Amino acid sequence: MTSKPREEEAKQSALSxxxxxxxxxxxxxxxxxxITSLHARPLQPLPLSFPPVLLASTFLNLYSYTTDxxxxxxxxSGLYLLLARRRKPEHIMQKFxxxxxxRGTTMGVCGINVLAGGWVYATGKKADDGESAR
Incomplete structure (x- = not known):
């Protein structure tokens, strides 16, 4: 039983x-x-409209609509990132x-979601791409 050298093992790329x-x-x-932890107290209705849509997206993903x-x-995530960038902290202690x-973690996850979700949506195939309409 021989093992493969480390150089020959498959490596994941950044796109993977x-x-x-x-x-x-x-x-x-x-x-x-x-988002809920940031905007539930004090209650801010506009930012709290984002979690239900994101949870619906999770539901779609679990039902094999990964590209959509x-x-x-x-x-x-991009819309929330634009909304969150409008607010500037007044004091240095508000940042840390x-x-x-x-807030910084939320904005970082939003940025990664925009990149990763955009890449999957741009390069992915939908479930009905190869089928004709009946």
Whole structure:
């Protein structure tokens, strides 16, 4: 029984990692949780309209609509990122407090979702691509 040399083993590229992130149902769920934790108290209705859409995207992903789910996740993550970038912290401590760290993490997950979901949506095939309409 011979083992393959390390150089011959298959390595994942950065695009493989992006595809895996974009096809996973976990990132939209994490993003919905982070957004809810930021905007539930004090209640902010506009940002709280994002978690239901992200959770619906997770539901679609679990029902094998990964390309469509990635597109929805990318679009709504991008919209939230634009909304969140409008607010600027006044003091330096607001950036490095607990709320600031959660906000930064949320914006980072949004950015990765935009890249990964956009890549999966742009290069993925939909379930009905090869079939004719009946």
């Amino acid at each position: 990692y992006l595809r895996a992130w974009g096809e996973s149902p976990v990132p939209p769920t994490i993003l919905a949780t982070l 789910s990635a597109g929805i996740t990318a679009a709504w 407090g607990t709320r600031g760290i959660v």
